[in-house]
Amino acid sequence: MDDTGETRSAGVSPAPFSDGISSSEPRVMVCTDEEVVARAAAELFVQLSGRYIADEGAFRVALSGGNTPRPLYRLLGSDEFRSQVDWRAVQLFWGDERGVPPDHPESNYGVVHRELLPRVSIPRENIHRMEAERPDVEQAAREYEQVLRRELPLNALGVPQFDLVLLGLGADGHTASLLPTSKDWRDARDLVAAPHEQISGVRRMTLALPVLNAARHVIFLVTGEAKADILRRVVKERDPSLPARQVRPTQGELLFIVDRAAAARLEGSAG
Secondary structure (H helix, E strand, C coil): CCCCCCEEEECCCCCCCCCCCCEEEEEEEEECCHHHHHHHHHHHHHHHHHHHHHHHCCEEEEECCCCCCHHHHHHHCCHHHHCCCCHHHEEEEECEEECCCCCCCCCHHHHHHHHCHHHCCCCHHHECCCCCCCCCHHHHHHHHHHHHHHHCCECCCCCECCCEEEECCCCCCCECCECCCCCCCCCCCCCEECCECCCCCCEEEEECHHHHCCCCEEEEEECCHHHHHHHHHHHHCCCCCCHHHHCCCCCCEEEEEEECCHHHHCCCCCC
């Protein structure tokens, strides 16, 4: 694909991330359907976990919520995949969270708890939930930033650095809880923010752009024809008004794993 990095079709397994090569422009991997998207992401999760655990003794991941990553979490917890990851060395965080209890149906932590956590042997102390349901969510966000600073390595600018960040793409161009309707989504003063969702009034907690862009690897999972227009605006048109477009790792790699339905408006995406 011209001007957007490599685009390829994937049947089962993806090409691995490059070694030692960073690019703020995305590669796009087009898979046949959402099940293959999940498998491609699971294989990359295994690959990256093995690399970072071997090199550094830990694999530090920020997870996404919503429906799109559910098949990925189920796969990672399956007999096929769970034994391929040393879960004792995995540190789990969240990219964002709604202001709801952890057992609420809309809790991003709840999705992971239901689909993955009971099936893998990850120590309780390695699970770092965002407590966005607390009455003082701004204080909770400040405390979560301190957790990041304590548990993650810092880059040259002093920003906590994830090995992998998983993200979704909203139909309005939001990612994590960086909402285009929020006035402060570009604000880099805080590494963890607590924005209002203006329409519903729901409070949220989210990693801010400096943390997302400090990551070594960022993977967007995008499925369904309803995402075709916004995916084109993010990847092809590079619309700067969209929060998802501003996720551009400064020294990391950016990959979109999408199904054919979501890629329908990306030129040259058919395989």
